Amino acid sequence: MRDAFSNALVSAAKQDPKVLLLTGDHGYALFDAFRHACPDQYLNCGIAEQNMVGVAAGLAKAGFRPIVYGLAAFVPIRVLEQIKIDVCYENLPVTFIGDGAGVVYAQLGTSHQSTEDIAALRAVPQISIYSPGDRFELTACAERIMHNPGPAYLRIGKADLGDIHSAPLSNWSNGDLIAATNTGAPFLFVATGSGVKLAQKVAAALGNADVISAPCLKPFPELSLRTLAKGREAIITFEEHSIYGGLGGLVAETLMGHYLGTFVRVGIQDRFSEICGNYTYLMESHGLAPESVEKRIRKALDASAQLQQ
Structure with a gap:
């Protein structure tokens, strides 16, 4: 997915010389291709993320199309006020990239993890929010963002989990949910970002x-979800984000008054990461290993069945 991200950046910059990439002193090889192809469109703003957003807002007012890159713990969380006032209030065409969202930076602790970014930005007017699950979704989201005249946030989680789809999403639009599998089964799993891979593993087991x-x-x-929800016995959401304010909240709000079946939100519970370890270990500590999630869903389904007897 990181290769698709790099390719999308280079493609956008080549097509439009007004596209600028701003980073907060990230010297990653991720940007080598961009610096080689478009050296004059790359700005290192240093470790000063709030100022970087202000710079991006000024550039947008001058007719440029800034892309602001940072770790999701810093972009958007550290710069939320600047996103709200400097960019969204004036509906400027600035794109924010939050990399390493969720608990990807497991060894670095809570300061470098972001499980609240979707919730924080959902309440800010004007901004669009994208959370791709694989390279094909990332490319499609990037294309949508470049045609979006307002602010946008692209959330990138664990990047090496593998593909969800087998080909580019040539016909995808913002008004669609994308079927990884859709046969009219009794249970509907709705997932975003890295949560799609988790949902696929649990679906295979369940x-x-x-x-x-x-x-x-x-x-x-909303309309797409309500259509897909009809006739389902259970709906379960999957996300590497807090269960509050993210996908689970969106689905619950959308289906309120339209769905009365079993509903389960799979995500980060209301707590911080209090231990360190690798990504797999930390996901397990949050109860997000496939086996733990499957057990929880089975328990919820059994409880629902007993209530209906």
Whole structure:
């Protein structure tokens, strides 16, 4: 997915010399291709993220199309006020890239993890929110963002989990949820970002479940979800984000008054990461290992069945 991200940046910059990439002193090889192809469109703003957003806002007012890159713990969380006032209030065409969202930076602790970025930005007017699950979704989201005249946030989580789709999403639009599997099964799994891979693993173990990916969280495809939800016995959401204010909240708000079946939100519970370890270990500590999630869902389904007896 990182190669797709790099390719999307280079492609956008080559097509439009007004596209500028701003980073907060990230010297990653991720940007080598961009610096080689478009050296005059790359700005290192230093470790001063709030100022970087102000610079991006000024450049946008001057007719440029800035792309602001940072770790999701810093962009958007550290710069939320600047995103709100400097960019969104004036509806400027600035794109924010939050890399390493969720608990990807497991060894670095809570200061470098971001499980609240979707919730924080959902309440800010004007900004679109994208959360791709694989390279094909990332490319499609990048294309949508470049045609979006306002602010946008692209959330990138664990980048090496593998593909969800087998080909580019040539016909995808913001108004669609994307079927990873959709056969009319009794259970509907709605997932975003790295949560799609988790949903696929749990669906394979549980059976009777269709997996749907939601790469666009704002504006959210409400009509598409309500159509897919009809007749389902259970709906489960999957996200590497807090269960509050993210995909789970979006689905609950959308289906309120339209769905009365079993509903489960799979995500980060209301707590910080209090231990360190690698990514897999930390996901397990948050109860997000496939086996733990499957057990939890089975328990919820059994409880629902008993209530109906």
